[in-house]
Amino acid sequence: MSDVNIADAEANPLLLERQVCFALAVANRSVLKIYRRLLEPLGLTHPQYLVMLALWEVSPRAVKDIGHVLQLDSATLSPLLKRLESSGLVVRQRRGDDERNVDIALTDDGAALRERALTIPPAVVDALGVDLEVLQELHGVLTRVNEAAVRAGAT
Amino acid sequence: MSDVNIADAEANPLLLERQVCFALAVANRSVLKIYRRLLEPLGLTHPQYLVMLALWEVSPRAVKDIGHVLQLDSATLSPLLKRLESSGLVVRQRRGDDERNVDIALTDDGAALRERALTIPPAVVDALGVDLEVLQELHGVLTRVNEAAVRAGAT
DNA sequence: CACGATTCGATCGTGTACGATCAATTCGTG
DNA sequence: CACGAATTGATCGTACACGATCGAATCGTG
Numbered sequence: 001m002s003d004v005n006i007a008d009a010e011a012n013p014l015l016l017e018r019q020v021c022f023a024l025a026v027a028n029r030s031v032l033k034i035y036r037r038l039l040e041p042l043g044l045t046h047p048q049y050l051v052m053l054a055l056w057e058v059s060p061r062a063v064k065d066i067g068h069v070l071q072l073d074s075a076t077l078s079p080l081l082k083r084l085e086s087s088g089l090v091v092r093q094r095r096g097d098d099e100r101n102v103d104i105a106l107t108d109d110g111a112a113l114r115e116r117a118l119t120i121p122p123a124v125v126d127a128l129g130v131d132l133e134v135l136q137e138l139h140g141v142l143t144r145v146n147e148a149a150v151r152a153g154a155t
Numbered sequence: 156m157s158d159v160n161i162a163d164a165e166a167n168p169l170l171l172e173r174q175v176c177f178a179l180a181v182a183n184r185s186v187l188k189i190y191r192r193l194l195e196p197l198g199l200t201h202p203q204y205l206v207m208l209a210l211w212e213v214s215p216r217a218v219k220d221i222g223h224v225l226q227l228d229s230a231t232l233s234p235l236l237k238r239l240e241s242s243g244l245v246v247r248q249r250r251g252d253d254e255r256n257v258d259i260a261l262t263d264d265g266a267a268l269r270e271r272a273l274t275i276p277p278a279v280v281d282a283l284g285v286d287l288e289v290l291q292e293l294h295g296v297l298t299r300v301n302e303a304a305v306r307a308g309a310t
Numbered sequence: 311c312a313c314g315a316t317t318c319g320a321t322c323g324t325g326t327a328c329g330a331t332c333a334a335t336t337c338g339t340g
Numbered sequence: 341c342a343c344g345a346a347t348t349g350a351t352c353g354t355a356c357a358c359g360a361t362c363g364a365a366t367c368g369t370g
Contacts, residue, residue, distance in 0.1 A: 149185030
């Protein structure tokens with residue numbers, strides 16, 4: 001990752017951009033690798049973990065709502081939610097007032113899993129070995145990029 | 156993304172971490188979405204684009220080397236490289252001195268594609284609508300997280 | 311030379327991602 | 341009431357991502 005340095009990047013925006021897309025993709029994979037190890041005992045993959053996080057905040061939650069928060073579409077969510085259902089962590093039920101909506105609700109097992117999941121975040125922070133300050137900085141920049149990307153993709 | 160704010164995060168490290176893993180995953184997907192549109196005319200997916208970037212820097216390059224730079228293993232690279240080969244952008248050839256190594260080399264078409272690819276980076280920066288300064292900041296933080304993650308994953 | 315350890319790449323199975331498309335339902339308007 | 345538009349979730353096909361494993365080739369040592 002050091003074949004192009006920041007000085008080059010300042011002189012040539014194209015190189016900086018390239019490094020950012022490299023860095024983002026590699027960072028995502030690297031972080032996922034850490035999560036994989038930690039989540040395996042819980043029987044969850046990382047996207048499944050994100051869905052559970054969303055449900056631990058609001059339990060009966062529409063598929064569309066989950067997809068909106070996680071920026072996932074139904075083509076990805078449908079099979080994922082089926083796996084969570086067959087694991088006994090959630091149930092799917094059509095809502096009475098509008099049969100088009102499907103609500104996802106935690107089962108008792110799904111709600112109980114939250115206790116074990118509480119150990120994940122500090123383990124990740126520990127494994128990364130970076131200061132919380134750095135994570136805050138990362139969060140701030142990612143959020144800005146995120147909003148810009150959503151704006152760009154909303155068309 | 157605003158159901159938990161920074162103030163909460165400062166009081167509770169777990170929430171901050173959660174937001175970061177949310178933000179990283181969403182940002183990665185959002186940025187990929189932008190690339191998808193731009194790369195489609197070139198007939199490249201984003202991982203294929205990363206491999207081509209690596210090859211445009213060093214042309215005859217071992218599979219292992221590409222995998223090291225992009226943090227991808229052969230299970231991902233092998234089919235990907237086959238697609239690039241069937242697209243006529245690269246050729247695979249076993250190296251004489253060690254038959255276990257496979258060198259990937261650009262074809263004339265592959266090398267020529269670089270010209271068209273030069274339009275991609277500024278288009279991404281433009282689509283994101285963020286300052287180069289922000290991208291630099293992002294790059295710096297990602298690099299630090301990256302190194303930490305690699306260290307953590309190196310066991 | 312022979313043999314075990316290592317390296318390299320390919321392959322298999324599972325699980326996301328996402329564009330495109332489809333069926334069912336609801337809503338707005340005439 | 342009826343009909344077209346919009347919404348919602350499901351399904352299909354393609355393409356990563358990665359753990360596990362395999363087969364071939366090389367290397368180190370005796």
